Amino acid sequence: MSLVELHAIHKSFGELEVLKGIDLAIDEGQVIALIGKSGSGKSTLLRTINGLEQIDSGVIMVGGNKISERDTDLLALRLQVGMVFQQFNLFPHYTALENVMLSPQVVKKQSKVEAKEIAEEMLAKVGLADKMMHYPDQLSGGQQQRVAIARALAMKPKVLLCDEVTSALDPELVNEVLAVVRKLAEEGMTLVMVTHEMRFAREVCDKLVFMHQGRIHETGDPEEVFSNPKTSELASFVGGLA
Amino acid sequence: MSEFTLWDIVYNLLLAGRWTVLLSLTAFALGGLVGLILLMIRTAGNPWLVRLVRGYVELFQGTPLLMQLFIVFFGLPLIGLDVSPWVAATLGLTLFTSAFLTEIWRGCVESIGRGQWEASASLGMNFTQQMRYIVLPQAMRIAIPPTVGFSVQVVKGTAVASIIGFVELTKAGTMITNATYAPFTVYGCVALMYFLICYPLSLFARHLEGKFRHVAR
Numbered sequence: 001m002s003l004v005e006l007h008a009i010h011k012s013f014g015e016l017e018v019l020k021g022i023d024l025a026i027d028e029g030q031v032i033a034l035i036g037k038s039g040s041g042k043s044t045l046l047r048t049i050n051g052l053e054q055i056d057s058g059v060i061m062v063g064g065n066k067i068s069e070r071d072t073d074l075l076a077l078r079l080q081v082g083m084v085f086q087q088f089n090l091f092p093h094y095t096a097l098e099n100v101m102l103s104p105q106v107v108k109k110q111s112k113v114e115a116k117e118i119a120e121e122m123l124a125k126v127g128l129a130d131k132m133m134h135y136p137d138q139l140s141g142g143q144q145q146r147v148a149i150a151r152a153l154a155m156k157p158k159v160l161l162c163d164e165v166t167s168a169l170d171p172e173l174v175n176e177v178l179a180v181v182r183k184l185a186e187e188g189m190t191l192v193m194v195t196h197e198m199r200f201a202r203e204v205c206d207k208l209v210f211m212h213q214g215r216i217h218e219t220g221d222p223e224e225v226f227s228n229p230k231t232s233e234l235a236s237f238v239g240g241l242a
Numbered sequence: 243m244s245e246f247t248l249w250d251i252v253y254n255l256l257l258a259g260r261w262t263v264l265l266s267l268t269a270f271a272l273g274g275l276v277g278l279i280l281l282m283i284r285t286a287g288n289p290w291l292v293r294l295v296r297g298y299v300e301l302f303q304g305t306p307l308l309m310q311l312f313i314v315f316f317g318l319p320l321i322g323l324d325v326s327p328w329v330a331a332t333l334g335l336t337l338f339t340s341a342f343l344t345e346i347w348r349g350c351v352e353s354i355g356r357g358q359w360e361a362s363a364s365l366g367m368n369f370t371q372q373m374r375y376i377v378l379p380q381a382m383r384i385a386i387p388p389t390v391g392f393s394v395q396v397v398k399g400t401a402v403a404s405i406i407g408f409v410e411l412t413k414a415g416t417m418i419t420n421a422t423y424a425p426f427t428v429y430g431c432v433a434l435m436y437f438l439i440c441y442p443l444s445l446f447a448r449h450l451e452g453k454f455r456h457v458a459r
């Protein structure tokens with residue numbers, strides 16, 4: 001049984017069908033790279049996995065349980081699936097430490113002491129032990145994104161979704177964030193990441209999913225897929241990046 | 243006719259001024275409370291309730307405060323509820339205040355980016371938690387200047403209660419004028435007292451703004 005299973009997911013925005021029947025299984029410990037042209041539906045797909053977009057039809061299963069649109073199901077889903085956004089979305093009125101502590105306290109009802117301990121551990125993991133008392137506007141983009149990762153990790157999700165987590169960063173700050181993601185992957189975290197960092201995808205991911213016009217167009221081992229794309233769309237996508 | 247010294251005038255105005263302050267505070271506190279509840283309903287997004295709140299806001303924004311007060315004061319007795327000028331004034335101003343504050347605050351809440359809602363949702367927070375920990379604390383800072391600005395409107399709005407016979411600052415001014423025949427002096431003092439209530443509010447707003455740093459956008 002896979003950790004997360006998507007069956008025949010359809011999603012439209014008005015007339016525009018963005019997801020045209022997506023089937024995807026995410027196994028425990030797997031690191032999946034989601035690639036494809038802008039507008040191919042990558043973000044929408046990630047957002048459906050986290051329940052941020054309601055699907056029109058299809059089934060989402062997490063840990064073998066079907067997720068309905070009931071609020072309790074949605075909460076259960078989000079407790080298992082964390083998300084990191086392109087724009088960080090830190091809470092600007094809280095310090096780095098408070099950003100990370102908040103949800104464990106409020107959602108999981110952990111004690112302040114417990115939440116603080118976990119938050120400190122997570123911030124140390126992303127290399128920000130010395131920035132805990134800083135507010136987001138006192139941190140660089142790369143540091144903010146690492147706080148966002150720590151914040152998601154503090155909820156101990158089974159899967160972490162990353163939507164272009166380095167795209168909003170200045171080039172010199174990309175690596176510090178990728179290094180954190182790489183470390184998570186090595187520790188066995190289950191990851192689904194939308195990325196344009198092809199070299200990183202090739203080195204770190206176990207599975208590559210290429211989306212094209214709302215469908216999963218090609219999928220396979222990254223090394224294999226990159227060196228020997230089976231479809232002309234992927235070939236031209238990969239070629240266009242080189 | 244008895245002689246009124248300036249001190250007599252000021253003293254009597256000060257006594258009445260307490261009622262202006264009390265009416266303002268009560269209307270603002272109750273109006274703020276009702277406004278907050280309406281804001282939550284409006285933001286939670288049930289279409290029927292949203293329409294209801296919107297209608298409420300438009301009703302009170304689209305009619306003069308004086309008419310609202312008349313309707314409360316003369317309307318409630320028609321359904322068997324006899325209300326004193328104090329109750330009518332409090333009720334009228336509370337309704338008025340809640341409608342305006344809801345609308346002011348809605349604008350502030352809507353200025354909080356979608357990313358804040360999504361990030362907090364992805365962390366498992368429900369609507370109430372999102373409001374309490376993420377959206378309202380940020381919206382509050384943005385809301386301070388217009389809210390305090392509006393509180394000044396409430397203070398000045400209490401003058402309308404004089405017409406239904408509630409003895410606050412303006413009504414007292416009229417009564418004292420009738421006794422002293424010194425309208426310029428009396429109303430000058432009345433105006434000064436309104437100013438002395440309202441001006442510190444503006445200063446307070448500036449002080450509060452400085453306290454909430456670290457809110458982006």
Ligand SMILES: Nc1ncnc2c1ncn2[C@@H]1O[C@H](COP(=O)(O)OP(=O)(O)O)[C@@H](O)[C@H]1O
Nearest residue numbers: 013016018036037038039040041042043044045
């Ligand atoms: N909330 C929305 N409302 C309407 N259209 C949307 C919305 N979100 C995304 N879209 C559209 O759906 C398509 C896929 O978007 P997205 O999933 O963001 O693609 P990607 O992440 O691959 O660039 C795009 O055409 C986009 O304009």
Ligand SMILES: [Mg+2]
Nearest residue numbers: 042043044164
């Ligand atoms: Mg995207």
